[in-house]
Amino acid sequence: ILLNEDKEQVIVSKNLTFISDNSTVTDLAQEVNNKIDDFTKLLLENMPQVMRSELNDLHAQTESNKSNIELKANQTDLNNLQADVSRQGIAISTKAEQSDLLITNQNVTTAQETAKQAESEAKNAMAKATEA
Structure with a gap:
């Protein structure tokens, strides 16, 4: 591990020599994961404070951005729902x-038919009265 705090650089070099004839894929995958974990721990332990602070700030900003995105997504869903409700109401x-x-049109048609029938009956009654 080469640590240069003045330039805020960390260089880590590690050999991965773990493959043997009787290793299974699962064993190899687990060993790779272990080596990655070891590497990450070494990196974090030897990271200059400035970089660690920047990493923490970046993590906090990422969480804040995630929350903002979720809020905006929820607001968009709410706006879409309101628009759907409004369209359905209209x-x-x-x-x-x-x-x-x-x-109303059916009532008018019925009233017109009733009026025509009454007019026809009135004409028939007048014709009969005239004949008599």
Whole structure:
């Protein structure tokens, strides 16, 4: 491990010599994971304080950004839901107005038919009265 605090550099060199004839893939994978963990620990232990502080700041900023993204995603979902509810409300209102108009038209048609029938009956009654 070469540590140069003035330049805030850490150089780590480690040989991975663990392969043997009777190793399984799982054994090899576990050994690689162990070596990576060892490397990470060495790196963090020997990291200059400035870099460690920057890493912590970066981690905090990442968490903050993640929270902001989640909030924005939730706000977008809420906005989309509100827009859907509004569209459905307008559609329901339009259908209700169309239904009211249809009922009114049917009532007018029925009233016109009743008036024509009454007029026809009145004409028949007048014709009979004239004959008599």
